[in-house]
Amino acid sequence: MKSLTHWRPQLVGRLNERHILCVLQALGPMSRAEVARRSGVSPPTASKAVASLLSAGLIEEVAPPEVSRGRPAPLLRLAVERAQVLGVVIDADGCTVVAAALDGTPHAHATRDVPTASSYPALLDDLRRDCAELIARPGVATLAVGVSLPGLIDDRTGLGVLSPNLHFTDGKTPARDLGELLGLDAVLVQESRGICLAERLYGQAGGLKDFAVIDVGVGIGLGVFSGGRPLIGQTGHAGEIGHITIVPDGGAACGCGNTGCLETVAADGAFAARVARKLGRVVAIPEALDLVAARPADFRGELDETARYLAIGVAAVVNLFNPATVFLQSRLMERDPGFLPALLAATAKRTLPPALTGCRLLPATGTKPQGAIAAAIRHLTNAVAHGHDPV
Numbered sequence: 001m002k003s004l005t006h007w008r009p010q011l012v013g014r015l016n017e018r019h020i021l022c023v024l025q026a027l028g029p030m031s032r033a034e035v036a037r038r039s040g041v042s043p044p045t046a047s048k049a050v051a052s053l054l055s056a057g058l059i060e061e062v063a064p065p066e067v068s069r070g071r072p073a074p075l076l077r078l079a080v081e082r083a084q085v086l087g088v089v090i091d092a093d094g095c096t097v098v099a100a101a102l103d104g105t106p107h108a109h110a111t112r113d114v115p116t117a118s119s120y121p122a123l124l125d126d127l128r129r130d131c132a133e134l135i136a137r138p139g140v141a142t143l144a145v146g147v148s149l150p151g152l153i154d155d156r157t158g159l160g161v162l163s164p165n166l167h168f169t170d171g172k173t174p175a176r177d178l179g180e181l182l183g184l185d186a187v188l189v190q191e192s193r194g195i196c197l198a199e200r201l202y203g204q205a206g207g208l209k210d211f212a213v214i215d216v217g218v219g220i221g222l223g224v225f226s227g228g229r230p231l232i233g234q235t236g237h238a239g240e241i242g243h244i245t246i247v248p249d250g251g252a253a254c255g256c257g258n259t260g261c262l263e264t265v266a267a268d269g270a271f272a273a274r275v276a277r278k279l280g281r282v283v284a285i286p287e288a289l290d291l292v293a294a295r296p297a298d299f300r301g302e303l304d305e306t307a308r309y310l311a312i313g314v315a316a317v318v319n320l321f322n323p324a325t326v327f328l329q330s331r332l333m334e335r336d337p338g339f340l341p342a343l344l345a346a347t348a349k350r351t352l353p354p355a356l357t358g359c360r361l362l363p364a365t366g367t368k369p370q371g372a373i374a375a376a377i378r379h380l381t382n383a384v385a386h387g388h389d390p391v
């Protein structure tokens, strides 16, 4: 029983540390006394946990605002000045590397956008170079890297299993490989689940237990929080709404190898194909988005048709998961003021009315880079102690 008596106090101490980190993450800077009160532990216990977190560089002391009388106590906050994490977004139409403080705030002038390389070694090389530049910031320790990847990933092993629009990452472990090149701890997050984390920590989903994020781009991703927990599935593959069949026979080929998937009729590529048919020439996604931004009325029919198909996916999410809010990321919605109303109208037609009652469809404010940052920070708090996932 020697081991039990030895590890048990240590485990309890680590759970306290993790709890304090979560309190600071959720509520912002506060005094030591408030940390103890808010986290519900005794002041001596809180003090011990705070000392451990300070020495690990995860939190720091900051001068409080001026008060009229007396000497105010310093405030504790997640490390902002002396520690950072990196967020890395790998995506089919571009990659991003960003450095952020542990409270999730991106540093100024610390975002690098790079075109997606055409091979896995070239991708790693590009990302390593950009990360190294951000790590070199003097006086700042980089504690972890979060890597966001589209498609199916295996949460247990950090393996990219199948990314329909980025096949060269299939069977690869991009976070582990990049972490080894940089000499840093790195974690992989499925991109839509990352946006969920970002929406919960930095966006409009704070305090929501049931919500979903639908991310429309080259593909269509879905992240779901149900009962305050992320929906993961047996092997981390839950939420692949982009690959439900919409056109059973004769549909367009999808990157997953199937035909007629939701992505083939409702993602940005499907819209670009509709614009191409209208104009009688090849139109790539960036040009289609530019055309919409400049003259949305000219493409009303193509926009409405895309919204009608996307509504099938949105209605399925509302019917299946009964969320309080569905957050939507869509470049068409950003460029065309008429897209969201058209989508709402089409969704209302396809959703069971009681499930739609009280459910909001809102533009997402969480982003993929924030998702990668949130994953890195969650990885740090998990490293302090495993347990109930508070995010």
Ligand SMILES: [Zn+2]
Binding pocket: 164, 242, 243, 254, 255, 256, 257, 258, 259, 261, 263
């Ligand atoms: Zn598919």
